[in-house]
Amino acid sequence: MTKLKSVKTPELDTKSRILQAALEAFSQSGFYGTSINSVAEAVNIKKPSLLHHFSSKEKLYGAVLESISTRLLSELEAAMASSEDEKQQMLNVMDSFYRWNKECPNETVLLLREMLDNPQRAATAHNWYLAPWLERLVELIRRGQQNGRFHELEPMAFLYNIIGAQHYFVVSLPTLKQILSASDFKALLKQQRQELKSLIELRLFK
Amino acid sequence: MTKLKSVKTPELDTKSRILQAALEAFSQSGFYGTSINSVAEAVNIKKPSLLHHFSSKEKLYGAVLESISTRLLSELEAAMASSEDEKQQMLNVMDSFYRWNKECPNETVLLLREMLDNPQRAATAHNWYLAPWLERLVELIRRGQQNGRFHELEPMAFLYNIIGAQHYFVVSLPTLKQILSASDFKALLKQQRQELKSLIELRLFK
DNA sequence: TATTCACCCTACCAACCGGTAGGTAGGCAC
DNA sequence: GTGCCTACCTACCGGTTGGTAGGGTGAATA
Numbered sequence: 520m521t522k523l524k525s526v527k528t529p530e531l532d533t534k535s536r537i538l539q540a541a542l543e544a545f546s547q548s549g550f551y552g553t554s555i556n557s558v559a560e561a562v563n564i565k566k567p568s569l570l571h572h573f574s575s576k577e578k579l580y581g582a583v584l585e586s587i588s589t590r591l592l593s594e595l596e597a598a599m600a601s602s603e604d605e606k607q608q609m610l611n612v613m614d615s616f617y618r619w620n621k622e623c624p625n626e627t628v629l630l631l632r633e634m635l636d637n638p639q640r641a642a643t644a645h646n647w648y649l650a651p652w653l654e655r656l657v658e659l660i661r662r663g664q665q666n667g668r669f670h671e672l673e674p675m676a677f678l679y680n681i682i683g684a685q686h687y688f689v690v691s692l693p694t695l696k697q698i699l700s701a702s703d704f705k706a707l708l709k710q711q712r713q714e715l716k717s718l719i720e721l722r723l724f725k
Numbered sequence: 726m727t728k729l730k731s732v733k734t735p736e737l738d739t740k741s742r743i744l745q746a747a748l749e750a751f752s753q754s755g756f757y758g759t760s761i762n763s764v765a766e767a768v769n770i771k772k773p774s775l776l777h778h779f780s781s782k783e784k785l786y787g788a789v790l791e792s793i794s795t796r797l798l799s800e801l802e803a804a805m806a807s808s809e810d811e812k813q814q815m816l817n818v819m820d821s822f823y824r825w826n827k828e829c830p831n832e833t834v835l836l837l838r839e840m841l842d843n844p845q846r847a848a849t850a851h852n853w854y855l856a857p858w859l860e861r862l863v864e865l866i867r868r869g870q871q872n873g874r875f876h877e878l879e880p881m882a883f884l885y886n887i888i889g890a891q892h893y894f895v896v897s898l899p900t901l902k903q904i905l906s907a908s909d910f911k912a913l914l915k916q917q918r919q920e921l922k923s924l925i926e927l928r929l930f931k
Numbered sequence: 932t933a934t935t936c937a938c939c940c941t942a943c944c945a946a947c948c949g950g951t952a953g954g955t956a957g958g959c960a961c
Numbered sequence: 962g963t964g965c966c967t968a969c970c971t972a973c974c975g976g977t978t979g980g981t982a983g984g985g986t987g988a989a990t991a
Contacts, residue, residue, distance in 0.1 A: 638899035676916035683893030693844035710882035
């Protein structure tokens with residue numbers, strides 16, 4: 520088991536520090552690969568003290584997932600409220616998704632892991648993390664198509680490819696970083712973003 | 726731990742049956758979530774007998790990865806040799822990638838898991854499973870661009886988005902299957918494939 | 932016939948897992 | 962003071978893990 524680097528934000532209370540360390544651990548090693556002991560060590564407490572705050576490993580894992588989910592949802596709401604224009608709204612939402620990926624790669628990875636480990640739970644109806652994003656964006660595209668501003672295409676299939684491309688790119692960044700030189704890596708980051716934007720504009724916008 | 730259904734192909738020798746069961750187990754539960762005992766049970770032998778064929782869990786895991794890797798490589802060679810025309814070659818390779826995803830979702834999932842679990846090992850230079858695909862396709866696109874048959878774009882960024890979209894779609898199929906009705910699911914399968922093809926033709930082909 | 936060897940087994944091990952029992956120290960209310 | 966709370970601790974539990982030791986068997990080899 521790799522030792523986790525300790526979380527150094529003493530201004531947070533213990534519970535938040537546990538959540539933070541757990542997010543990092545679960546995203547790096549997965550549910551089974553993470554021991555609550557290692558999480559406890561990362562926040563400099565003993566295992567029973569951690570279990571005082573979260574009564575079981577499952578509960579801790581659930582709390583991490585929930586904190587991600589609520590945060591992601593509020594991000595979406597903000598992005599949707601930003602504009603009235605369909606094209607701009609579309610770009611804003613994708614931008615918001617990109618920013619989340621970039622700022623919280625741990626969360627991105629963990630949600631993908633959850634989908635691999637537990638597809639049935641990940642899919643429990645409205646709990647699935649991508650569901651609200653897809654729903655809102657499908658509506659948005661349909662609206663744009665009725666207004667004659669978007670090309671005719673299957674919104675779901677299109678969105679899944681775009682979001683999937685972005686999602687996959689983010690989770691493979693650690694690998695790419697090891698393969699490419701620093702300058703190539705940085706260039707690819709920019710190019711991928713631009714390329715994705717081109718795909719959206721070329722395929723969706725009239 | 727979920728019990729694995731036993732592999733019922735008695736014509737294979739034990740070693741191959743172990744590999745097969747291990748692939749399924751690792752892809753479903755990951756390295757830490759899989760016990761070699763459960764793999765042994767799936768092929769109706771005891772744990773020490775499994776360890777007779779693969780001397781450790783790591784070795785078994787490595788053997789599974791290697792068998793996938795060699796298979797994937799031969800798939801690529803076949804696809805590249807299929808045509809001289811750049812456009813057709815491009816479509817053939819993507820088709821080959823698609824077929825692999827479809828026929829061996831376990832392998833697809835496992836390789837993604839490996840990237841999440843162990844980015845540094847996954848990236849060990851020429852071992853990375855996508856490296857040969859990307860290399861060959863980058864060359865192909867460059868050639869097409871010189872011939873004036875492909876649009877000017879950054880091959881790597883374009884390819885990563887396309888392959889990422891396909892890859893991500895495959896690993897989320899189990900989740901999607903639980904969310905959508907059977908007919909919607911089937912329709913989405915078709916639409917996504919068509920949509921991806923449209924993206925390639927629209928963005929790359931002149 | 933004697934020996935080797937691949938294959939599979941039972942029995943066992945130390946290490947680690949998630950979780951519990953029970954106790955201590957300090958803060959706050961009365 | 963007493964009582965009660967939160968936060969943390971040490972010590973321990975049963976169960977599971979990856980891996981080892983060593984024995985049996987049957988087919989090939991000398």
